[in-house]
Amino acid sequence: MASIAEVREPVLTGERITLHRVHKTYSAGEQPVLKDINLEIEPGELVSLVGPSGCGKSTMLKILAGLIDFEAGEVAIGDQQPQEGRRDVGFMLQQAVLMPWRSVRENVKLPFDIAGLKGQDVEDRVDQLIELVGLDHAVEKSPWELSGGMQQRVSLARALALDPKVMLLDEPFSALDEFKREHLGLEFTHMHEYMGKTTILVTHSIPEAVMMSDRIIALGAHPGRVVADVKVDLPRPRTAGLVGTSRFQEIAQEVREALVGEDGSIA
Amino acid sequence: MTTIDTSAQTRADEVLVPAPRPQKRSFLDSTPAKVLLPAIVLATAIGLWEISVQAGLVNPITVPAASDTFIALFEMMQTEYFWAATWLTLQETLLGFAVGSSLGLVIGALTGTFKVFRTAIWPFVVAFQNTPRVALAPVFLTWFGFGMTSKVVMAAVICFFPVVINTVAGLASVDDNARVLFRTYGASTPQTFFKLTLPTAAPISFAGIKTALTLALLGAIVGEFVGAAEGLGVLVKEFNFQLEVASGFAVVVFLAVIGLVLYGLIELLERRLITWQH
Numbered sequence: 001m002a003s004i005a006e007v008r009e010p011v012l013t014g015e016r017i018t019l020h021r022v023h024k025t026y027s028a029g030e031q032p033v034l035k036d037i038n039l040e041i042e043p044g045e046l047v048s049l050v051g052p053s054g055c056g057k058s059t060m061l062k063i064l065a066g067l068i069d070f071e072a073g074e075v076a077i078g079d080q081q082p083q084e085g086r087r088d089v090g091f092m093l094q095q096a097v098l099m100p101w102r103s104v105r106e107n108v109k110l111p112f113d114i115a116g117l118k119g120q121d122v123e124d125r126v127d128q129l130i131e132l133v134g135l136d137h138a139v140e141k142s143p144w145e146l147s148g149g150m151q152q153r154v155s156l157a158r159a160l161a162l163d164p165k166v167m168l169l170d171e172p173f174s175a176l177d178e179f180k181r182e183h184l185g186l187e188f189t190h191m192h193e194y195m196g197k198t199t200i201l202v203t204h205s206i207p208e209a210v211m212m213s214d215r216i217i218a219l220g221a222h223p224g225r226v227v228a229d230v231k232v233d234l235p236r237p238r239t240a241g242l243v244g245t246s247r248f249q250e251i252a253q254e255v256r257e258a259l260v261g262e263d264g265s266i267a
Numbered sequence: 268m269t270t271i272d273t274s275a276q277t278r279a280d281e282v283l284v285p286a287p288r289p290q291k292r293s294f295l296d297s298t299p300a301k302v303l304l305p306a307i308v309l310a311t312a313i314g315l316w317e318i319s320v321q322a323g324l325v326n327p328i329t330v331p332a333a334s335d336t337f338i339a340l341f342e343m344m345q346t347e348y349f350w351a352a353t354w355l356t357l358q359e360t361l362l363g364f365a366v367g368s369s370l371g372l373v374i375g376a377l378t379g380t381f382k383v384f385r386t387a388i389w390p391f392v393v394a395f396q397n398t399p400r401v402a403l404a405p406v407f408l409t410w411f412g413f414g415m416t417s418k419v420v421m422a423a424v425i426c427f428f429p430v431v432i433n434t435v436a437g438l439a440s441v442d443d444n445a446r447v448l449f450r451t452y453g454a455s456t457p458q459t460f461f462k463l464t465l466p467t468a469a470p471i472s473f474a475g476i477k478t479a480l481t482l483a484l485l486g487a488i489v490g491e492f493v494g495a496a497e498g499l500g501v502l503v504k505e506f507n508f509q510l511e512v513a514s515g516f517a518v519v520v521f522l523a524v525i526g527l528v529l530y531g532l533i534e535l536l537e538r539r540l541i542t543w544q545h
């Protein structure tokens with residue numbers, strides 16, 4: 001029976017993420033998309049970003065991934081600035097974005113190919129990753145033969161490929177149905193608890209945020225700014241049963257209230 | 268050390284996928300049906316054609332009987348001029364196709380990749396695409412003469428556009444999220460091209476190439492109609508002038524076969540090159 005412990009040794013070396021007075025405006029003269037964002041995320045912490053559509057959650061992740069510039073402020077992952085192609089940052093999107101001409105195995109291998117890494121080590125690592133996300137029975141399948149949940153598992157394995165210290169997840173489970181979403185969310189939470197990678201998770205689901213996170217950052221829109229920073233003091237490892245506890249509901253309620261008036265769509 | 272056992276948990280993905288049931292397949296989906304039904308239609312059509320000519324429903328001077336057509340085809344296939352004409356038309360078609368689709372690929376790739384090209388060239392592509400290009404056949408005859416060149420040019424011009432348009436569309440179909448992903452991995456421009464852009468564009472571009480091959484044959488025949496000494500198009504025209512309609516029909520039937528064979532070959536090539544289409 002496979003366990004993560006057999007699959008690989010834990011990293012437990014997440015990087016600290018710091019945002020200091022960050023400003024972002026897409027077009028001059030318009031209201032900033034992000035205004036005066038200050039955030040400190042501890043190594044190994046899992047932090048959720050929640051907030052109404054358009055409040056700048058994806059923008060924040062793109063800044064951290066080095067995909068876009070920002071006007072003012074300071075951003076650091078570890079002691080370095082964000083930059084494209086940093087191997088210590090893993091990125092996962094709402095869509096699995098798999099290459100149909102590559103098998104499951106080859107999709108997971110993509111980051112190694114781009115980084116120019118090959119050899120038996122890489123092959124072994126790819127096998128381990130596929131086992132980790134529970135797709136060993138589908139290694140040679142093509143993306144279109146997979147269910148949405150399985151596709152997202154491939155995407156997760158690929159994001160973990162180069163053993164990043166930071167994971168940036170932009171609504172990774174939103175395209176899945178409720179049941180799969182809960183299940184994969186919990187599975188990811190357990191991986192996180194084991195691996196200790198610093199993780200930022202963007203989600204529209206408050207229960208998902210409560211279930212998975214150490215902290216929930218609620219953002220308001222126009223301009224995007226932090227309206228609440230809620231600590232989730234539920235015990236780890238998290239279990240599905242926590243949803244029924246009063247503490248879980250209290251935390252969810254606190255987040256909901258922080259967002260009231262920001263946008264009706266969220267609560 | 269804590270161990271977390273992932274496999275012990277039920278996997279939602281699998282639980283939700285129902286066990287495959289033996290599917291009820293309709294007879295219409297089976298291979299015998301797919302061969303048999305069209306064969307019946309073809310046989311009926313040929314039968315009706317034959318009967319209506321034999322019964323005097325149509326004038327046999329203008330519409331030859333099916334039997335006469337096939338006899339004419341069989342007789343023609345014993346002659347040397349027929350195979351010479353076939354070889355010439357094939358050469359015109361394939362040369363025109365090679366020139367037109369290679370140029371189409373190059374122009375399409377430039378147009379799809381560089382915005383300067385797109386802005387500068389696209390209006391003309393659209394304009395030409397909507398021009399009946401066969402109208403140029405007489406012009407090409409004047410420019411390139413009675414021989415093979417004017418037909419090659421005609422074929423090339425006709426099959427150029429679908430390749431350009433499909434190549435541009437293919438390049439434009441690259442998923443923005445996939446580009447983002449490649450950027451997060453720090454992929455170089457050549458890496459992004461060979462690992463993402465090219466495989467994304469290839470199936471769409473190839474669909475244009477398939478159309479181009481069929482159009483190239485059309486271009487060659489039109490070129491021959493307008494002015495040539497030899498070729499299958501010339502045979503069709505001359506047989507009709509001489510009221511040897513059975514032979515004229517026979518050449519058309521033969522052209523249909525050539526078209527089908529070419530299409531089959533390019534589809535075979537497609538399946539070998541683009542294995543990830545389903």
Ligand SMILES: Nc1ncnc2c1ncn2[C@@H]1O[C@H](COP(=O)(O)OP(=O)(O)OP(=O)(O)O)[C@@H](O)[C@H]1O
Pocket residue numbers: 026027033051052053054055056057058059060
């Ligand atoms: N490339 C861009 N150019 C101009 N404006 C943009 C761009 N990307 C995002 N925006 C704008 O910036 C704001 C924040 O966008 P962002 O995608 O970060 O929001 P979000 O919080 O992720 O929303 P959602 O929950 O819908 O994903 C929106 O108003 C959006 O219209």
Ligand SMILES: [Mg+2]
Pocket residue numbers: 057058059170
């Ligand atoms: Mg977003």
